[in-house]
Amino acid sequence: MRQELEQIYHSLLDHYGPQHWWPADEPFEVIIGAILTQSTAWTNVEKAILNLKEAGILSPASLNRIPVGELADLIHPSGYYNAKARKIKAFVERLGESYGGSLERMFALHITALRRELLSIYGIGQETADSIILYAARKPVFVVDAYTGRIVARLGLSTNKASYTALQALFMDHLPHDEKLYNEYHALLVRHGKETCKRSPLCHHCCLSDLCRFHG
DNA sequence: GGCCAGGACACCA
DNA sequence: TGGTGTCATGGC
Secondary structure, three states: OHHHHHHHHHHHHHHHOOOOOOOOOOHHHHHHHHHHOOOOOHHHHHHHHHHHHHOOOOOHHHHHHOOHHHHHHHOHHHOOHHHHHHHHHHHHHHHHHHHOOOHHHHHOOOHHHHHHHHHOOOOOOHHHHHHHHHHOOOOOOOOOOHHHHHHHHHOOOOOOOOOHHHHHHHHHOOOOOOHHHHHHHHHHHHHHHHHOOOOOOOOOOOOOHHHOOOOO
16 A cells, blocks of 8 residues: 555655645645635635735734734635634634744644644644644644545545545555655645546546556 | 535534 | 535636
């Protein structure tokens, strides 16, 4: 299994090149982006983040002060703006109350403790928690998303109903726990999912065709 | 004009 | 545990 996962990785990297994720200037921006991109196109998230920057409130302290209704107005382009405003508020409130508003203090937690802490915050589920751990805290957890499940299922490496935990274990049980590897791998899976594997039922005519168990 | 994006939660059985 | 409804905009 390890060899197959490594072949997929190298095929994607050869085809697309390094993705330089996460597209953000700083760790806190990664977190806000991770919440805003839940079931939402990244182009819409960019508009919302730009609004926050132009309003000068893309910081834990500022977001703690602003009324939730005003925050919802600013992130309007990202969709689900009322729900996401509550989620952002929930995060910065926890950060303020438990860590004095310091991401460094929160990220000093051991990786499993950090994951539990993030999952206990309203609006942060498994994928958002793992995105924060990998791309903001820079610790080695494999981020699973909808593309990940579709791609490995189509390659014949899992069933199409595999759980988040099962998919995460598929990668973490067979690959070294390397933050840079997981960073690039997930980014490449998203890139590939956007470009190719979305509509094709099998992986015909894409850079992973040779690795598909359904071929030949 | 319908479909879908780098999900999470509440509620139900 | 697993299935369904809800939250909502913008691009194609």
